[in-house]
Amino acid sequence: MNDNAPKYVIVGNGFAGTTCAEQLRKADTACSIVLFTDEPYCLYNRISLPPFLRKQLPEAKVMMRDVAWHEKMNIELHLSTRVERIEVSEKAVYANGKGYPYDALLVATGGRPNPSPTPGTGGATNVFNFQYMDDTKAISRQLETAKTAVAIGGSFIAYELAEAFAARGVETHWVQRGPRFLRRMLDEIAGEMIDDAARGDGVHVHYGEELKEAVRSNGVVTKVITTGGLEIPCDCLGIGLGLTINTELLQGTGVEIRTGIVCDDRLETAVKGIFAGGDAAEFFDPTAELYYRMGTWNNAGAHGKVAAANMAGGDVRYHDVPEYSSKLFSEQTITQFGISPEYRTDLEMVRKIDREKKHYRALFFWQNRLAGCVMIGKGNRAGKRKYVDAIKSKQAFAPDEWETMLDWTAD
Ligand SMILES: Cc1cc2nc3c(=O)[nH]c(=O)nc-3n(C[C@H](O)[C@H](O)[C@H](O)COP(=O)(O)OP(=O)(O)OC[C@H]3O[C@@H](n4cnc5c(N)ncnc54)[C@H](O)[C@@H]3O)c2cc1C
Numbered sequence: 001m002n003d004n005a006p007k008y009v010i011v012g013n014g015f016a017g018t019t020c021a022e023q024l025r026k027a028d029t030a031c032s033i034v035l036f037t038d039e040p041y042c043l044y045n046r047i048s049l050p051p052f053l054r055k056q057l058p059e060a061k062v063m064m065r066d067v068a069w070h071e072k073m074n075i076e077l078h079l080s081t082r083v084e085r086i087e088v089s090e091k092a093v094y095a096n097g098k099g100y101p102y103d104a105l106l107v108a109t110g111g112r113p114n115p116s117p118t119p120g121t122g123g124a125t126n127v128f129n130f131q132y133m134d135d136t137k138a139i140s141r142q143l144e145t146a147k148t149a150v151a152i153g154g155s156f157i158a159y160e161l162a163e164a165f166a167a168r169g170v171e172t173h174w175v176q177r178g179p180r181f182l183r184r185m186l187d188e189i190a191g192e193m194i195d196d197a198a199r200g201d202g203v204h205v206h207y208g209e210e211l212k213e214a215v216r217s218n219g220v221v222t223k224v225i226t227t228g229g230l231e232i233p234c235d236c237l238g239i240g241l242g243l244t245i246n247t248e249l250l251q252g253t254g255v256e257i258r259t260g261i262v263c264d265d266r267l268e269t270a271v272k273g274i275f276a277g278g279d280a281a282e283f284f285d286p287t288a289e290l291y292y293r294m295g296t297w298n299n300a301g302a303h304g305k306v307a308a309a310n311m312a313g314g315d316v317r318y319h320d321v322p323e324y325s326s327k328l329f330s331e332q333t334i335t336q337f338g339i340s341p342e343y344r345t346d347l348e349m350v351r352k353i354d355r356e357k358k359h360y361r362a363l364f365f366w367q368n369r370l371a372g373c374v375m376i377g378k379g380n381r382a383g384k385r386k387y388v389d390a391i392k393s394k395q396a397f398a399p400d401e402w403e404t405m406l407d408w409t410a411d
């Protein structure tokens with residue numbers, strides 16, 4: 001080992017952290033790379049957890065890397081090892097009492113799911129979050145015998161839970177506090193389309209409801225009671241109430257924390273040599289001209305690449321248009337890219353709805369520039385590449401052009 005070779009430390013071996021490690025190694029065969037995770041697994045595909053839970057994909061297909069790959073890449077992997085603190089003055093991280101020096105550090109620690117706040121759910125053995133491989137295995141075991149299951153929450157994780165419960169043949173209830181799925185991103189009509197798709201798969205959807213209480217017996221929840229007085233038998237309770245970003249490591253380091261770890265468009269924080277990436281990063285997107293967090297798979301990979309280049313002394317700016325695609329029950333799909341009203345409230349919108357085809361398309365504009373898009377419906381993705389290029393170009397479009405842009409199809 002060459003003692004003068006650069007030393008890189010990465011906390012978190014999700015897609016952001018592992019991509020960064022891989023890129024660093026590809027660029028430099030001599031550097032040292034230390035990669036930590038508090039999970040017992042090498043990188044696995046979090047977006048494959050839902051099909052794994054639905055029993056449509058075996059565990060082996062969810063796993064993306066193994067120990068042998070890390071050995072071959074000469075990446076020092078520490079599984080089941082929590083990094084406890086960062087000592088900026090020493091330029092070292094500490095785990096199990098031992099210091100690991102760095103020249104550049106990436107914190108890609110993601111978020112941990114918020115637990116259920118409902119009285120009666122704490123410590124119950126049939127109440128689950130859905131973030132990790134181990135959560136997925138535990139839910140899957142419970143679904144083997146469950147007759148009725150309840151998913152709580154109005155965004156993607158609760159949707160994935162509801163879909164998996166239904167796909168496993170369990171009577172499924174989906175309880176949402178808001179008036180529709182993704183209420184900050186979708187309008188009423190889009191919400192109705194998703195509602196149709198959920199009901200089409202036999203899911204009972206309850207809006208404007210929260211859990212008031214869980215009734216339990218012998219350590220398991222047997223029934224939930226909502227604020228509106230619904231009583232639902234429950235053998236499996238899935239919680240999708242958002243993430244708390246793992247920022248604690250940065251406390252006292254001088255790195256700014258807002259909704260996540262604040263960093264610039266090179267993903268470097270205000271403390272030189274410390275970078276952030278993936279779900280944990282509140283980064284500056286120069287296209288949207290906005291700081292935000294983006295909890296998507298592609299974004300984590302893009303961050304891993306940008307961070308690696310800059311940790312090695314480069315000057316690469318984030319330049320992606322973040323994107324998310326998902327099926328929504330058997331009938332629907334959603335593709336969202338760029339930003340939506342969830343990220344800025346001063347966007348203007350045009351939309352096109354084809355109820356017969358079950359298609360919905362909304363374009364969001366900011367200062368006459370295309371800023372983002374939501375496409376719902378199978379076969380409704382034409383024009384996507386052109387929209388992405390328009391977002392990247394920052395070109396201005398006069399408002400009288402916006403409606404016609406809804407019909408863009410060329411890719
Ligand atoms: C069920 C599910 C379905 C999803 N579906 C989609 C989808 O369809 N499309 C999409 O785009 N995105 C989807 N996502 C989101 C996507 O998976 C994430 O945005 C992405 O995986 C984030 O990667 P990351 O590397 O930033 O963080 P993570 O994958 O969260 O990795 C962070 C790792 O760091 C570890 N860690 C935290 N603190 C420490 C510490 N102090 N020491 C050591 N290790 C630590 C964590 O335990 C974790 O292993 C889904 C997520 C889930 C959970």
